[in-house]
Amino acid sequence: MFFLLFRVSANRSELTTLVFFVHNKMKIPCLLLRFPRCYFSRTYFMNFGFTSRADFLGLESPGPAHRCHTKWICSSNTLRRELCQQAAPELQAEELSDREQRLIDRLYQGLIQGHRACLAESITLIESTQSRKKKVAQVLLQKVLSYHREQEKLNQGKPLAFRVGLSGPPGAGKSTFIECFGKMLTERNHKVSVLAVDPSSSTSGGSLLGDKTRMTELSRDMNAYIRPSPTSGTLGGVTRTTNEAILLCEGGGYDVVLVETVGVGQSEFAVADMVDMFILLLPPAGGDELQGIKRGIIEMADLVAINKADGDLVVPARRIQAEYVSAMKLLRKRSKVWRPKVMRISAKTGEGISEMWDKMAEFRDLMLSSGELLAKRRRQQKVWMWNLIQENMLQHFRAHLAVKDKIPLLEEKVLTGVLSPGLAADVLLKAFKDGL
Numbered sequence: 001m002f003f004l005l006f007r008v009s010a011n012r013s014e015l016t017t018l019v020f021f022v023h024n025k026m027k028i029p030c031l032l033l034r035f036p037r038c039y040f041s042r043t044y045f046m047n048f049g050f051t052s053r054a055d056f057l058g059l060e061s062p063g064p065a066h067r068c069h070t071k072w073i074c075s076s077n078t079l080r081r082e083l084c085q086q087a088a089p090e091l092q093a094e095e096l097s098d099r100e101q102r103l104i105d106r107l108y109q110g111l112i113q114g115h116r117a118c119l120a121e122s123i124t125l126i127e128s129t130q131s132r133k134k135k136v137a138q139v140l141l142q143k144v145l146s147y148h149r150e151q152e153k154l155n156q157g158k159p160l161a162f163r164v165g166l167s168g169p170p171g172a173g174k175s176t177f178i179e180c181f182g183k184m185l186t187e188r189n190h191k192v193s194v195l196a197v198d199p200s201s202s203t204s205g206g207s208l209l210g211d212k213t214r215m216t217e218l219s220r221d222m223n224a225y226i227r228p229s230p231t232s233g234t235l236g237g238v239t240r241t242t243n244e245a246i247l248l249c250e251g252g253g254y255d256v257v258l259v260e261t262v263g264v265g266q267s268e269f270a271v272a273d274m275v276d277m278f279i280l281l282l283p284p285a286g287g288d289e290l291q292g293i294k295r296g297i298i299e300m301a302d303l304v305a306i307n308k309a310d311g312d313l314v315v316p317a318r319r320i321q322a323e324y325v326s327a328m329k330l331l332r333k334r335s336k337v338w339r340p341k342v343m344r345i346s347a348k349t350g351e352g353i354s355e356m357w358d359k360m361a362e363f364r365d366l367m368l369s370s371g372e373l374l375a376k377r378r379r380q381q382k383v384w385m386w387n388l389i390q391e392n393m394l395q396h397f398r399a400h401l402a403v404k405d406k407i408p409l410l411e412e413k414v415l416t417g418v419l420s421p422g423l424a425a426d427v428l429l430k431a432f433k434d435g436l
């Protein structure tokens with residue numbers, strides 16, 4: 001990247017005008033080198049026509065002046081990070097109070113040093129619905145993201161963590177599996193975090209996955225971190241924070257991030273869209289007992305694990321495995337390098353768990369070497385951005401004064417066949433546009 005460096009002492013307004021001219025005409029990011037005690041307010045820059053901080057980066061030596069508004073860059077290392085963050089200038093536009101800055105610094109430092117308490121506090125911050133806290137959380141997240149990018153660069157561009165989604169109907173043995181699987185991984189020097197997505201919590205106000213005493217042994221393990229699902233919010237809200245929590249966990253050095261969801265709703269589709277590998281855990285039962293499982297979700301699975309393949313259940317587990325093997329042959333191929341596998345395991349006895357991890361590692365290596373993993377992650381980012389925009393826009397639309405009262409009436413007219421759905425939508429959209 002090109003940028004011009006200016007050093008400012010005397011006649012700074014003339015210089016700033018010149019810098020702005022260069023920046024504006026030549027579209028070159030400019031760097032302004034400043035001296036201590038040389039204070040520039042945001043208004044000062046705005047007066048010269050700069051519209052965002054990323055237009056213009058300031059370098060200052062730490063000193064009495066470092067508390068001034070343009071506290072952007074204090075060392076060449078942070079300078080590099082700040083340049084990387086140009087893509088998200090709006091997040092830095094809001095000035096943080098000293099207290100907020102201290103909070104971010106404390107959480108960030110604690111997080112990257114692997115302190116579980118700081119990770120927990122950071123996730124609580126991103127789950128906050130209070131607008132100010134949300135902003136602070138986003139600044140923290142940006143910081144963690146740039147740390148991520150640096151670490152990934154050091155790791156030759158390879159992802160820092162393996163993101164795994166786990167879904168299955170209630171009683172399939174998810175907690176027993178995670179306990180057994182997680183312990184095996186920590187014994188092999190992995191750091192494991194478990195995030196639960198439980199959409200039922202948004203309607204019941206309680207967390208199904210979180211309330212129970214689950215995974216007692218794993219939760220005592222210093223190399224594991226278990227986070228129950230947030231207790232409020234829409235599915236989109238819950239999954240948005242889960243997405244961000246994944247990044248925080250990775251920043252905290254967790255190299256295996258497990259996202260668990262109950263396989264009876266929409267959450268598993270959302271989870272499948274935020275992980276590298278999606279696993280479906282099923283009990284050795286078929287037909288009626290698995291009615292809650294949606295067909296579509298089987299198509300999303302990269303691996304199906306038939307659990308409880310022990311004692312009397314070995315025979316039905318074998319039968320179910322054979323059924324799934326043939327059913328999955330009929331599914332559309334989603335990857336050039338991987339065909340979904342069906343395995344038998346027992347979370348109770350631990351049988352098959354190590355082999356399952358070997359298969360998972362094989363999947364990750366194949367996906368990485370073929371470039372499919374990174375392509376998938378990039379695609380997921382875009383999907384998520386649009387999902388969130390859609391959800392927010394729809395909320396905004398439904399709550400808008402110009403359409404709010406009209407919706408029930410128009411819905412009724414569509415239901416009774418008085419109005420076509422297309423026409424009703426046109427009426428509402430026009431009212432919305434006119435009311436903007």
Ligand SMILES: Nc1nc2c(ncn2[C@@H]2O[C@H](COP(=O)(O)OP(=O)(O)OP(=O)(O)O)[C@@H](O)[C@H]2O)c(=O)[nH]1
Pocket residue numbers: 168169170171172173174175176177262307308309310313345346347348349
């Ligand atoms: N025989 C046998 N029983 C198991 C196995 N894994 C889990 N179970 C039993 O199945 C029951 C449900 O297990 P959980 O781990 O609580 O299942 P879950 O999927 O987390 O259930 P929810 O929390 O309701 O979603 C418990 O009684 C477990 O002891 C297994 O491998 N073999």
